Amino acid sequence: PAIQWFPGHxxxxxxxxxxxxxxxxxxxxxxxxxxxxxxxxxMVEKLRTFRSRPCLKILNKTDLADPQxxxxxxxxxxxxxxxxxxxxxxxxxADVNKIPSLCKKLAPHRGxxxxxxxxxxxxxxxxxxxxxxxxxxKKRVAKVGDEPAVTKSQQRIYLDQFTVLTDTxxxxxxxxxxxxxxxxxxxxxxxxxxxxxxxxxxxxxxxVLLERYPELLTARYGFKTEGMDGVxxxxxxxxxRGYRVKxxxxxxxxxxxxxxxxxxxGALGRISLETPxxxxxxxxxxxxE
Ligand code: G4P
Numbered sequence: 627p628a629i630q631w632f633p634g635h636x637x638x639x640x641x642x643x644x645x646x647x648x649x650x651x652x653x654x655x656x657x658x659x660x661x662x663x664x665x666x667x668x669m670v671e672k673l674r675t676f677r678s679r680p681c682l683k684i685l686n687k688t689d690l691a692d693p694q695x696x697x698x699x700x701x702x703x704x705x706x707x708x709x710x711x712x713x714x715x716x717x718x719x720a721d722v723n724k725i726p727s728l729c730k731k732l733a734p735h736r737g738x739x740x741x742x743x744x745x746x747x748x749x750x751x752x753x754x755x756x757x758x759x760x761x762x763x764k765k766r767v768a769k770v771g772d773e774p775a776v777t778k779s780q781q782r783i784y785l786d787q788f789t790v791l792t793d794t795x796x797x798x799x800x801x802x803x804x805x806x807x808x809x810x811x812x813x814x815x816x817x818x819x820x821x822x823x824x825x826x827x828x829x830x831x832x833x834v835l836l837e838r839y840p841e842l843l844t845a846r847y848g849f850k851t852e853g854m855d856g857v858x859x860x861x862x863x864x865x866x867r868g869y870r871v872k873x874x875x876x877x878x879x880x881x882x883x884x885x886x887x888x889x890x891x892g893a894l895g896r897i898s899l900e901t902p903x904x905x906x907x908x909x910x911x912x913x914x915e
Contacts, residue, residue, distance in 0.1 A: 629808030629823065630801075639798060640669060646746055646792055647677050651733040654725070656684045656749035656758060659691035659713060660814055661899045662699045664807040667800040670748045680708045680732035682725070686754040689715040692839075695898035702902040708732075716754050722761040726789055737788045745785075746792045750799055752815045759793055804912050806830070810899045813886060825860075828882035831889055832856035834899055842895040846888060860885055 647653070653674045658665040662685055674681055683703045688696055696713045703711035710728055714721035729745050730737050737743040749755050762785060782792045802808045809830040812823065833856040835843055840851040849862045863869075864881030871877045888894045900908075 629805070629812055629827075640673075643669075643673055643746075643748065643798075647673050647679060649744055650677075650679055650746040650792070651736045651744045652682060652729045652746075653679050654682045654684055654729070654745055654747045656686050656747065656753045656755050658753050658814055659685035659688045659696050659699070660897060661810045662703075663900060663905045664804075664810040665750055665753055665814070667748075667750050667798050669798070669800065675708075678708070681710070682728050682732060683709055683711045684725075684758070685711065685713045686758065687715060688713045689717055690892045690896060692896050692898040695901045698901050698903075716757040716761050719761065719764075722758065725758075725762065726785065729789075739787060742784075742787070743789045744792070745789065748798060750811075755793065759791065762791065804908060806908050813889060813899065815890075824886065825879060825882045828860055828885050829856035831899075832859035832885060835859065835889075835894075835897070839895065839897055842897065846894050 653670065655666065655670050655674075657663075671681075685691070685696060685699060685703075691713075700711045700713055703709050710732060712724070712728055714724075716722060726743075730743060733743055735741070747755050747759060763783065782790060785791050800807075802811070809827050812827040813831045836851055836854060836856065836859060843849070843851050843859060843862075847863055847866045849866065851859070854862065860878060860881045861876055863885050864876045864878065867881070867884060869877035869880045869884070889897060
């Protein structure tokens with residue numbers, strides 16, 4: 627694939643997660659609501675179903691995602707056995723505060739003083755795990771000398787007397803099989819890629835936007851999208867903003883960057899890059915290749 631972050635030392639993270647899974651009652655998998663399937667690591671599913679652990683699937687960053695697409699994903703995940711799907715944003719404390727009781731419902735036999743509810747938070751980088759963890763811990767009454775050491779290894783923290791949280795090391799990048807997943811991830815996270823890749827990513831994003839949200843492009847940049855392709859959209863952004871290189875030609879790199887930034891910050895509007903049906907189409911295309 628064009629984009630691949632899978633690092634060689636991933637296996638260590640998997641091993642650690644495998645061990646921790648044994649002592650876990652509920653797995654929280656955090657994904658990005660704008661691209662729930664592309665931002666999910668299939669390894670999480672494998673590890674937890676092997677041990678028959680229930681899952682609270684958190685679709686985070688719903689403040690940036692298309693609410694209709696999010697509703698479709700929730701329905702999709704809720705139809706899976708042993709899964710509760712929950713759409714939220716870490717920006718809303720009320721959303722965060724519902725998590726412990728959702729977990730408790732998935733493991734009703736735990737959560738008593740002798741058997742605390744053991745929750746493991748998993749997910750690929752940048753989906754909001756640390757933010758979520760911090761938000762959960764904010765509720766906790768901090769005891770002096772009880773602060774968790776910030777290390778590369780796993781943290782294990784009591785949320786309250788009956789609930790323990792662990793957090794896996796951040797190295798949970800999936801092996802990316804489909805180019806479209808790599809592009810969606812790159813578009814959504816400000817991961818350092820080189821300029822050439824970034825332009826390719828922006829063209830991919832522009833094509834998704836043309837297909838799913840042409841009216842948002844018109845609203846933001848003031849051009850009509852009929853007959854445009856991805857490259858034309860980026861040129862349109864640059865023309866609109868007056869981005870020129872020396873000599874007067876359009877600055878394509880800067881225009882591409884602006885489109886990506888406007889998507890990432892939410893300036894373009896609430897956008898989801900995939901839905902369950904669009905995912906099914908991409909999987910079928912990939913299988914046919
Ligand atoms: P990680 O542990 O899974 O790697 O993710 P982390 O919590 O570091 O969050 C990654 C980025 O996502 C952070 O932004 C964080 O603020 C942002 N984020 C987390 N939850 C939400 C959410 O519900 N909505 C939105 N819009 N953003 C969220 P950053 O750019 O790295 O830092 P910052 O400048 O936002 O602080």
